[in-house]
Amino acid sequence: MATILEMRDITKTFPGVVALDGVNLKVEEGEIHALVGENGAGKSTLMKVLSGVYPHGSYEGIIEFKGEECRFSGIADSEKRGIIIIHQELALVPLLSIAENIFLGNERANGGVIDWHETFQRTCQLLAKVGLKESPQTRVSDLGLGKQQLVEIAKALSKEVKLLILDEPTSSLNETDSEALLQLLLEFKAAGISSILISHKLNEISKVADTITVLRDGSAVSTLDGTNAGVSEADIIRDMVGRSLNDRYPPRSPKIGETIFEVSHWTAHHPQQPGRKIVDDVSFQVRAGEVVGIAGLMGAGRTELAMSIFGRSYGVNISGEVKMHGRPVDVSTVHRAIAAGICYATEDRKSYGLVLDDTIRRNIPLANLTGIANGIVVDEHKELAVARDYRERIRIKCSSTAQEVVNLSGGNQQKVVLAKWLFAGPEVLILDEPTRGIDVGAKYEIYSIIAELAASGKAIVVISSEMPELLGVTDRVYVMNEGRFVGELPTSEASQEKIMSLIIRSGHRN
Amino acid sequence: MSQEALHQPAVASPERRSALSAGFFRKHMREYGILFALIVIMAFFQIVTNGILLKPINLTNLILQNSYVIIMALGMLLVIVAGHIDLSVGSVLGFVGALAAVMIVQWHMNYVLAGILCLCVGGVIGALQGYWIAYWKIPSFIVTLAGMLVFKGLSLWVLAGQSVGPFPGGFQLIASGFLPDVFGIKGFNLLSLLLGVAVAGILLFFSFRSRLRNRAAGHDDEPGIVFFARNFILAGAIVYIAWALSTFRGFPNVLVVMALLIAVYSFITTRTTIGRRIYAVGGNEKATRLSGINTERLVFLTFANMGMLAALAGLVFAARLNTATPKAGLGFELDVIAAVFIGGASMSGGVGTIMGAVIGAFIMGVMNNGMSILGIGIDYQQVIKGLVLLAAVIFDVVNKNRS
Numbered sequence: 001m002a003t004i005l006e007m008r009d010i011t012k013t014f015p016g017v018v019a020l021d022g023v024n025l026k027v028e029e030g031e032i033h034a035l036v037g038e039n040g041a042g043k044s045t046l047m048k049v050l051s052g053v054y055p056h057g058s059y060e061g062i063i064e065f066k067g068e069e070c071r072f073s074g075i076a077d078s079e080k081r082g083i084i085i086i087h088q089e090l091a092l093v094p095l096l097s098i099a100e101n102i103f104l105g106n107e108r109a110n111g112g113v114i115d116w117h118e119t120f121q122r123t124c125q126l127l128a129k130v131g132l133k134e135s136p137q138t139r140v141s142d143l144g145l146g147k148q149q150l151v152e153i154a155k156a157l158s159k160e161v162k163l164l165i166l167d168e169p170t171s172s173l174n175e176t177d178s179e180a181l182l183q184l185l186l187e188f189k190a191a192g193i194s195s196i197l198i199s200h201k202l203n204e205i206s207k208v209a210d211t212i213t214v215l216r217d218g219s220a221v222s223t224l225d226g227t228n229a230g231v232s233e234a235d236i237i238r239d240m241v242g243r244s245l246n247d248r249y250p251p252r253s254p255k256i257g258e259t260i261f262e263v264s265h266w267t268a269h270h271p272q273q274p275g276r277k278i279v280d281d282v283s284f285q286v287r288a289g290e291v292v293g294i295a296g297l298m299g300a301g302r303t304e305l306a307m308s309i310f311g312r313s314y315g316v317n318i319s320g321e322v323k324m325h326g327r328p329v330d331v332s333t334v335h336r337a338i339a340a341g342i343c344y345a346t347e348d349r350k351s352y353g354l355v356l357d358d359t360i361r362r363n364i365p366l367a368n369l370t371g372i373a374n375g376i377v378v379d380e381h382k383e384l385a386v387a388r389d390y391r392e393r394i395r396i397k398c399s400s401t402a403q404e405v406v407n408l409s410g411g412n413q414q415k416v417v418l419a420k421w422l423f424a425g426p427e428v429l430i431l432d433e434p435t436r437g438i439d440v441g442a443k444y445e446i447y448s449i450i451a452e453l454a455a456s457g458k459a460i461v462v463i464s465s466e467m468p469e470l471l472g473v474t475d476r477v478y479v480m481n482e483g484r485f486v487g488e489l490p491t492s493e494a495s496q497e498k499i500m501s502l503i504i505r506s507g508h509r510n
Numbered sequence: 511m512s513q514e515a516l517h518q519p520a521v522a523s524p525e526r527r528s529a530l531s532a533g534f535f536r537k538h539m540r541e542y543g544i545l546f547a548l549i550v551i552m553a554f555f556q557i558v559t560n561g562i563l564l565k566p567i568n569l570t571n572l573i574l575q576n577s578y579v580i581i582m583a584l585g586m587l588l589v590i591v592a593g594h595i596d597l598s599v600g601s602v603l604g605f606v607g608a609l610a611a612v613m614i615v616q617w618h619m620n621y622v623l624a625g626i627l628c629l630c631v632g633g634v635i636g637a638l639q640g641y642w643i644a645y646w647k648i649p650s651f652i653v654t655l656a657g658m659l660v661f662k663g664l665s666l667w668v669l670a671g672q673s674v675g676p677f678p679g680g681f682q683l684i685a686s687g688f689l690p691d692v693f694g695i696k697g698f699n700l701l702s703l704l705l706g707v708a709v710a711g712i713l714l715f716f717s718f719r720s721r722l723r724n725r726a727a728g729h730d731d732e733p734g735i736v737f738f739a740r741n742f743i744l745a746g747a748i749v750y751i752a753w754a755l756s757t758f759r760g761f762p763n764v765l766v767v768m769a770l771l772i773a774v775y776s777f778i779t780t781r782t783t784i785g786r787r788i789y790a791v792g793g794n795e796k797a798t799r800l801s802g803i804n805t806e807r808l809v810f811l812t813f814a815n816m817g818m819l820a821a822l823a824g825l826v827f828a829a830r831l832n833t834a835t836p837k838a839g840l841g842f843e844l845d846v847i848a849a850v851f852i853g854g855a856s857m858s859g860g861v862g863t864i865m866g867a868v869i870g871a872f873i874m875g876v877m878n879n880g881m882s883i884l885g886i887g888i889d890y891q892q893v894i895k896g897l898v899l900l901a902a903v904i905f906d907v908v909n910k911n912r913s
Contacts, residue, residue, distance in 0.1 A: 313800060335802040344800070352800050355793035357860060366790055367801040369783040376782045381727050420801070 004029040010061035021218040034205040037215035038439035052078040082162030094141035099123040126154040146177030164195040174298035214239040249472035257288030261428040266320030268308040280483040286459040293474035301483040310344035311337045343426035347433035353417040356406040361387040367424040390419035411442025430461040555880030566758035576875035577764040578823035582846045585816035587867040593792040593859025594650035598657030599820040604839030606824030608665040611674035611834030621681040636817015644809035675833025685830035687763040699760030706752020710745040792859025852902040
C-alpha cells in the first residue's frame with residue numbers, strides 16, 4: 001500500500017500553549033485511520049493544520065500528500081487536492097435544498113447561470129452513492145441529523161475526494177444511522193478513498209479502523225493496528241488518558257429508599273401537529289438513591305418526555321399527573337417545577353444550558369438567584385463562595401470562576417450545568433445525555449458525580465443513547481420507543497441485546 | 511487546554527501579578543477605552559474652541575441638550591441587553607410632548623397631574639409594544655418600526671399640525687430650572703457645590719469599601735494604580751463640574767433627575783437579581799427560560815420601562831423648547847441607539863453597561879456641541895458622528911476577535 005498522507009513533526013503553538021508537539025501521522029491509501037484522544041488532545045488542531053485552516057507558516061513541520069510537499073494557504077487549497085473535512089457541527093444551510101447545498105460554492109453553471117438539470121442529475125447520482133433516498137429538492141431543515149450527515153458526505157464526494165476527514169460524525173446519530181455511516185466508510189475504502197475518523201466511540205473504531213493513532217496532550221503517543229484482534233478498548237483508553245481505567249464506571253452500592261418521584265399517564269402532543277402524540281401514556285417512578293435510565297433510539301420521545309414534565313417546555317395538550325412523595329405537584333412552569341424539586345439538565349448544553357459568554361460564577365446561580373441574594377440585591381460574596389464551593393466539590397477545572405464558560409472544555413461545561421442544577425436544590429434530577437461530546441476521562445467524573453448524588457439520597461433519571469453508559473450507571477432501565485414505554489428492566493438483568501429487542505419488537509407491533 | 515495550565519498556583523507570584531494586570535487591561539480595554547476616548551475628545555474640543563467647551567454656561571448647555579438622550583439611553587440599554595431594539599422612542603417622545611401640551615395649554619390641566627398622566631401613557635405605550643414582542647414573538651424591530659410611524663402620525667393629529675405652547679412657568683422648570691440658592695451667596699450656588707462634593711465623596715467611599723471587601727475575599731484583580739486613577743479622576747471631574755456649574759446658575763433640575771436615574775439603573779443592572787436576569791435573557795434566552803426565569807415578562811417589562819423613560823424625556827424636551835411641535839423627536843431614536851452601541855453594548859444582547867451608555871451619549875453630545883461651536887456644517891457633523899459610531903463598533907469587534 002502506498003502512503004497517501006504523511007505529516008512529519010507538526011508543531012503548532014498558540015500564545016502560551018503548545019497545542020501540537022512534533023506530531024507524526026501517516027495515512028495509507030485506502031485505509032480508515034482513526035484518531036482518538038481526550039478533548040483538547042489536539043485532534044481538531046491537527047486536522048485544521050492539515051486542511052489549511054491554519055495556513056502554511058503558522059505551524060512547523062512538513063505535510064506530504066501523495067508524495068508532494070503541500071503548503072496550503074486555506075481550505076480551498078486543500079480541497080483542490082482532494083482533502084475534505086466534515087466538521088462535527090454540520091455546515092449546511094438549512095433553508096436551501098439538498099442539491100443547492102451540495103453544489104454551494106461549486107455551482108453547475110454556465111457563465112453564472114445555474115444549470116438546474118445537471119445539478120439535479122448529479123445530485124441524484126451522489127445521493128445514490130451515499131444511499132440517501134430523498135429528492136434533491138428537499139430542504140435540508142426537513143431532514144434528520146443522520147440524513148444531513150449523508151448530505152455532507154455527498155457534498156464531499158462531489159469534489160473528487162481523496163482523503164475524507166470526519167470529526168465525530170456519529171456523536172449525534174442513533175445506532176442505525178451510525179451503523180449506516182460506518183458501512184459507507186467501508187464502501188469508500190473499497191473504492192480507494194482514505195478516511196480519517198475522529199471519534200470518542202471506541203466500539204465503532206474497533207469495528208472499522210485499520211490503524212488507530214492516539215493523541216495525548218498534543219503528541220502522538222501510539223499507533224495501533226486496528227485489524228489486530230489483540231488491541232482492546234482498554235489499551236486505547238489507557239493510551240488516551242495516560243493511566244489505566246480499570247473500570248469505566250465508578251463502583252456503587254445503591255441504598256434505595258422510598259418512591260420520591262412518580263409520573264402517571266403522561267401524554268404530550270406535537271406542537272405543530274396537535275393530533276400527533278409524541279409522549280403517549282407514560283408512567284414511571286423513581287425512588288430515593290436510585291438511578292433510573294431511559295433507553296431508546298433518537299426520536300423515541302425521551303427528551304420530549306422530560307421537557308414536557310419540566311414546566312411544559314415542550315409540546316401541547318399535555319395531560320397526566322406528577323407526584324412528589326405521593327402528593328401531586330404543579331409543574332406547569334419551569335419555575336414551579338424547580339420549586340417542586342425537579343430539575344432537568346438539557347442534552348444541548350450550549351443552546352439550552354449555559355449563557356456561554358458569561359462567567360462560571362454567574363452561570364451557576366442562574367436557576368436559583370434568590371439563593372445568592374438578599375431580597376432583590378445580589379450578594380456577590382455569596383455568589384463567589386457558591387461558585388468556589390462547586391468548583392471544589394465537582395472538580396470544575398478552570399483558572400478562575402471569573403472565566404467565561406465558552407472557553408471551558410465540554411466536560412467542564414457540563415459540570416457547570418450540573419453545578420447550576422445542584423445549587424437549585426433538586427430532589428429529582430433528570431440528566432439528558434449527560435456525557436454527550438465529552439471525553440472518556442471527564443465522562444468518568446460525571447458518572448462519579450451521578451453516583452455521589454444518588455448516594456446522598458437524590459432520585460436521578462438518566463436519558464442516554466449510549467447503552468453501555470446506561471448499563472454502567474443505572475439501577476433500573478425503562479425502554480422507550482415511539483412515545484411509549486415498552487419495557488422496564490433491572491439493570492442487573494439488562495443487556496444491549498435485550499433493550500434493542502424490546503425496541504424492535506414494539507416497533508413491529510404497531 | 512493542557513492539564514498543567516489548569517493547575518496554577520493559588521497564590522500569585524510577582525511575575526504572575528504583572529501578567530495579571532496586563533490581562534486585566536486587555537479584558538477591560540473597552541470600559542477604559544471609552545472613558546479615555548471621552549477625555550481625549552473633550553480635551554481636543556477644549557483646545558480647538560479656545561476653552562469655550564468647559565465654560566460654565568456651555569457645560570450647563572451641554573447637560574441640558576443631552577439630558578433627554580441620556581434618559582432614554584438608560585432604558586434603551588436594558589432593551590438592547592435583553593437582545594431587542596426600540597425604534598419608536600423618538601416618536602413616543604414627540605407624542606408625549608404633544609399630549610402634555612394639549613393637556614396643559616389647551617385643557618388647562620394642572621401640570622403635575624398632566625406630567626403623571628403622560629408618564630403613565632408612555633408606560634402603556636411601551637407595554638403595548640412589549641406585549642407583542644414578548645408574548646407573540648414578533649420581532650422588536652418590526653413592532654417598534656410600526657410604533658415609530660403610528661406615534662409620529664398621532665402627534666401630528668393631536669397637535670393638528672400646529673405648534674402648541676407656551677407652557678406655564680412651573681412646567682418649564684423641569685428643563686430650565688436650577689437648584690435654589692439656599693445660601694444666598696451672590697453669583698455662587700453653594701448648595702450645588704456641596705452636593706457635588708457629597709456625591710464624589712459617597713462614590714469614593716463605596717469604591718473603597720467594595721475594593722476592601724473584594725480584597726478580603728481574594729477576588730480583586732484591578733491593579734492599584736488603575737483603581738486610584740479611575741476613582742480620583744472621576745471624583746475630580748465631578749467636583750470640577752459642580753464648581754463650574756455653581757459659578758453659573760447651579761445644578762439644573764434635570765441634572766439631579768438624571769443623576770438619580772443613572773444611579774438607580776446602574777444599581778439595578780449590576781446588583782439586583784432582575785438585572786442579572788435581563789443580561790441572562792440577552793445572553794441565551796432558551797437557557798434562561800429553562801432556568802425557571804419568566805423571560806417573556808422580563809422583555810415586556812424592559813419595553814414598558816423604555817416607554818416610561820421616553821415619556822419623561824418627552825416632558826423634558828417639551829419643557830426645554832417651551833412648545834410642542836409635530837417635528838419633536840425626529841431621529842432621536844438613532845442618537846439614543848448610537849450612544850448605547852458606542853458605550854459597548856452588543857447587538858446580539860447580553861453585553862453593555864449603564865455607565866458605558868451614559869459616556870457614549872456624552873461622546874455624541876460633546877461632539878455635537880464642539881462642532882457647533884466651531885461652526886462646522888450639519889453635513890460634516892453627520893458624517894463625523896457616523897464614522898465615530900462605526901469606529902467604536904469596529905474597535906469592539908477587533909478587540910473581541912483578538913481575545
